[in-house]
Amino acid sequence: MKRTNVVQPPVHELHCLVDVVDELLDSLVELEQRVQQASDHYDTRPWQAENFARDLPGKRELSLVATVSGKPVGFLIASRRPDGAHIHRVATDPRHQGLGIATRLLALLLARVPGIITLICDACNQPALALYARVGFRVTGTTPEGKLSLATGTVFRR
Numbered sequence: 001m002k003r004t005n006v007v008q009p010p011v012h013e014l015h016c017l018v019d020v021v022d023e024l025l026d027s028l029v030e031l032e033q034r035v036q037q038a039s040d041h042y043d044t045r046p047w048q049a050e051n052f053a054r055d056l057p058g059k060r061e062l063s064l065v066a067t068v069s070g071k072p073v074g075f076l077i078a079s080r081r082p083d084g085a086h087i088h089r090v091a092t093d094p095r096h097q098g099l100g101i102a103t104r105l106l107a108l109l110l111a112r113v114p115g116i117i118t119l120i121c122d123a124c125n126q127p128a129l130a131l132y133a134r135v136g137f138r139v140t141g142t143t144p145e146g147k148l149s150l151a152t153g154t155v156f157r158r
């Protein structure tokens, strides 16, 4: 049989933030800076260690980190809200984008949280908006700063 050389993407592992935050805190800050430098539509102020470590309801359990060979390549930071959860951050290392990491992180959160999940996104961030639409988010409004509010589930607006 003829063999072809197929290059496989590196396999990533998923962890709860609570299990890796102490060990990977510096690497998460460094990853955040790299993502921010590579993206035109991410937050202009990259998160520092205190932002990752800051305690919010359910944050350490709901938040997820993807690693390859023990190094973080993506993360989703979320906390509990009375009716579900809010996503504060989703990012994938520019060298690992397009491999399904953010899709997997979002799918896991959606499977875990029965209520409504909300997030805010820059209206120009087409890759992120396409991804959110594909996993079930809908635009529900605009923030005072002009960003888009998105949510899963049925949201009633008056």
Ligand SMILES: CC(C)(COP(=O)(O)OP(=O)(O)OC[C@H]1O[C@@H](n2cnc3c(N)ncnc32)[C@H](O)[C@@H]1OP(=O)(O)O)[C@@H](O)C(=O)NCCC(=O)NCCS
Residues within 6 Å of the ligand: 035, 039, 041, 042, 074, 090, 091, 092, 093, 096, 097, 098, 099, 100, 101, 102, 103, 104, 120, 121, 122, 125, 127, 128, 130, 131
């Ligand atoms: C948005 C982001 C988190 C997606 O992460 P990812 O791990 O690459 O996402 P996935 O591999 O699951 O891909 C999801 C979809 O987006 C597409 N995509 C991912 N990165 C892309 C890019 N840079 N340009 C165009 N499309 C991209 C993928 O092709 C895929 O689409 P498909 O399933 O129709 O083929 C990532 O691009 C990122 O970190 N961007 C910078 C930070 C950011 O903007 N975060 C969101 C703030 S609201």
